[in-house]
Amino acid sequence: MDNARYKELSIKEFTKAADVYDSGHAGIYEMCKDDYPPILDELNKADFENLLDVGCGTGPMIELLASEFPSRHYTGLDLTPRMIEVASAKDIENACFVVGDAEDLPFDDASFDVIICANSFHHYPNPQAFFNEVARVLRPDGKLVLRDYTAPAPILWLMNHTEMPLANLVGHGDVRAYTTGEVRAFCTASGLVPVTLEAQKKFRLHLVARKPASSEGERLQFGDIQETALVTLAIRASETARSNPRIRDEKASEIIDSLGVDISKYDPFLSHEGVVARTIMFADALRALIERYPNAVCINLGCGFDDKFTQVDNGRIEWFDVDLPDQIAVRRKVFEDRPRCTMLEGDALEGAWTEQLPKDRPVIVTMEGVLEYFTKEQTATCLHMLCDSFEHGWLVAEMNSMFMVRHSRQHDAIKNTNATFKWGTDSGEEFVELEPRLQLISEESYNVEMRKHTLRGKLFATTFGKNVNNRLAVFAW
């Protein structure tokens, strides 16, 4: 069926639906109402004056918004003239409604602060055109909130090959629903940055995407990322894309997608297994501490692009992602501050930034993939800084092995970068020698986790002793 025919069917379907849409007995369309609260939640977090609702129907969402946020301006657009007639007849203050096509928006560039689109996207024969238009008419730093259908690929295949064609047969204009991966690809191809992209229950897709502050300059470039960070990102993204991922890191997938680079050289087997193992072990160690101290202040020191907060949040901790100013500037292109999760510029060797943090609660510091690039002297400076800045605390740290330092240039991923490991230890007690206020609580080789997953991982862990691999150590002071 060609694109124009889908649109004819949509107009036919929704011309009929328009007169019953708000009756409370609108059949299948009643479930559209379930999407209004999550959209409202997103808008509560957004700063907007001008909002566009694409595929607005009879304007129920604009009606709701106009009562919640009365002083803003609203525009509703819909392909079906009858929907627009019904919406306009409501005479909503500060709102106007226009007939138009989501794939060819009749608005100037950068006209809206926020665009919402609910239950309409699966009617668009050219979804990329819609995303491109949204990226064009959003102002820099503006947001798209999209709700629609999604499902795991096999279920989606069934929906797209049975339910949608059947709907077409009875005169409905449904075209296709997409996986979150496909939606991410549309989004990044248009220049928008996905901020939240989730498959939620009841087959709901929830996307919040942001237009970069100045269209090209703000986009993440390959050179923005230190290569060592790229290794971890590449591995987390490739694991997330597997059918049974052991860890999920949607943010890593999004960053890697948006860069559009070949990451295969950063994802060799042993490093892959090592990063998966350490991600699991760090999350477990942090969760155990957070269970003991549910109101803790947590610091991800040298956070890079890591998103541990999402993995371990208990709804109460206060989290700070800390890194050098240039890294935080780049991180801000793909992350936003969230409630209880704040990005902060700070140096692991100098403690001025800690003055901004609450000091009345237990402190848990995590440092993953950081200390291996510090010399022994820098490591000592960092440990002194932590103990001087916080009276008591916990440190969950990656301990680089001496073996890794000696074989830096043979390391299967690091050899492909310009980085080298600077210093390592055979035991966490060497940290205690550097900073006697520390007490070593536990220490475990990544081998312990690696051997659980694959035969090759098991062989590696068994053949080479625990000191060949890096370790996770927990210290208290």
Ligand SMILES: C[S@@+](CC[C@H](N)C(=O)[O-])C[C@H]1O[C@@H](n2cnc3c(N)ncnc32)[C@H](O)[C@@H]1O
């Ligand atoms: C199920 S209704 C959703 C209405 C409203 N957004 C809601 O959630 O209640 C889908 C709407 O998308 C509109 N639509 C379909 N294709 C469109 C297109 N290409 N451009 C704009 N609107 C379109 C239909 O006319 C219809 O009003």
